[in-house]
Amino acid sequence: MTLQASLIIKQFEEMSPKHYAFDWDNVGLQVGTLNKPVAKVMITLDVLENVVDEAIEKSVDLIIAHHPLLFTSLKQIDLETPKGRIIKKLIQYDIAVYAAHTNLDVAVGGVNDVMAELLHIQNVEPLIETEKDELIKLVVFVPEDYSEGLRNALSEAGAGHIGAYSHCTFQSAGQGTFKPLDGTNPFIGKQGAIERVDEHRVETIVPKTKLAKTLKAMKKAHPYEEVAYDLYPLVNEGESIGVGRVGRLSKEITLRELCEVVKEQYDVPALRYVGDPDQTIQTVALLGGSGEKYIHAAKEKEADVYITGDLTFHLAQDAEQMGLAVIDPGHHVEKVITSKLQRRLQKKCGTDVDFIVSNSQTEPFRFM
Structure with missing residues (x-):
């Protein structure tokens, strides 16, 4: 195949x-x-x-x-x-x-999210935000018996996600009317006659980046040959998209202990670090590949440590002077x-x- x-x-x-x-x-x-x-x-x-x-x-x-x-x-x-x-x-x-x-670095579920996941970092957000995904309100009118299947199809395509919740929709009941004209093949009703159907108005939100996929899923799950739907741009802020990640460990550990965790989880035989090995660490910033130019961003996010590759001598000194621990496990950890x-x-x-x-x-x- x-x-x-x-x-x-x-x-x-x-x-x-x-x-x-x-x-x-x-x-x-x-x-x-x-x-x-x-x-x-x-x-x-x-x-x-x-x-x-x-x-x-x-x-x-x-x-x-x-x-x-x-x-x-x-x-x-x-x-x-x-x-x-x-x-x-x-x-x-x-x-x-x-x-x-860099698109795979930035993407949700991409390189930096996987690196954060392996270290069990919680409450993860971008280290530097580059953009926010625009949100669209999608309203679809569907016969009552098909609303559940439609809602599931929309959610599986990426619509209806709010924070840690999926399948977020709202529906209200009403009556739809339409008149099939010549050349149509209506799912309900007959050509030339006005039809009245008990329908649900299903509302949900869709990230603009997933709109095309969602509309395709909507049309596939909808029984009508012509789907009635509306799209409304929203002022609501969508998901933050950006470079690197920052979050917190579930409990404080020492820099020495975190170095051992990094070696194990990223499968590296050795690494370089900057800082006191006995200092306590809880807020962690990271960026896969070469991320030394973002050490100041990590400090501004109040990170205790910044994990990135290809750290050069003078920027390592800068990090040490500003009180930011750094772990360099190499570029290949990606x-x-x-x-x-x-x-x-x-x-x-x-x-x-x-x-x-x-x-x-x-x-x-x-x-x-």
């Missing part, structure tokens, strides 16, 4: 929309085409030559990576260079590459997203396509 690559990526982009990416980033299709059938997808952090060789060996049709293969512009494709060899193999074996970078993505995409796409996680090593650093 196969699925079109474009349909797989459509499912993926519902979780991690491309417009979440920073302006300087290069996300989306990197090599190949999405207009082809796919039987096997590989999830990876990086697209290195050993990853591509693994994809060839395992008959992979599509690679979904976190780090873009093409990040800076290429002025030539020299097949004697590592990048050139990778591109040649991808084209030769018809393997498409798609990248989700690998925690790969197995999560594999399970989520497999669930979304079903058994028509096989999702696997790359086993190739892409961490360049070794420890002695």
Whole structure:
């Protein structure tokens, strides 16, 4: 069995929309085409030559990576260079590459949420808010006997979520009228005759980013060939979207103890830290990858510690001077997203396509 690559990526982009990416980033299709059938997808952090060789060996049709293969512009494709060899193999074996970078960092359930979840951080919010999702009020008129099925379909598509509550709707009873004209095929009534139907007015809220999916689910669950519905823009603030995460541990622990937890949960053999190992920690800020430029944001959020990779010497000194502990477990800890993505995409796409996680090593650093 196969699925079109474009349909797989459509499912993926519902979780991690491309417009979440920073302006300087290069996300989306990197090599190949999405207009082809796919039987096997590989999830990876990086697209290195050993990853591509693994994809060839395992008959992979599509690679979904976190780090873009093409990040800076290429002025030539020299097949004697590592990048050139990778591109040649991808084209030769018809393997498409798609990248989700900062959009997957920002997305709910993305890299930073998984990192926070592994440390059991509670009351999580963005470290730096970049935008708020706009909210839309959706009102649908449906025959009474079909209102429950419609409400469930809307909620499963992403509508009706308020805080930690799902399936949030309101309904009121009334009577709908309509007259089927020539060329119609009415579910209820006859052409040329005014029909009166006992209906429910079902109201819910929808994030703008999930509106298209919700409307599609609404039309599929509704019995009428022409669905009567209204959309109202709301002033209510939607979900915060942003860079990094900050939250609290359920209880205070020492910096030394947190370092051990980070090593275990992120599967790293060693890490660097700044601060007194015996100081108590409860508020934790984190950002996967290279996040040293946000140390001041972490301090402003009153974090006791900031977890991020690629910390440089002088910014480590700055953090120490301002009383902010820092844990640097490396850049490669973003690998925690790969197995999560594999399970989520497999669930979304079903058994028509096989999702696997790359086993190739892409961490360049070794420890002695």
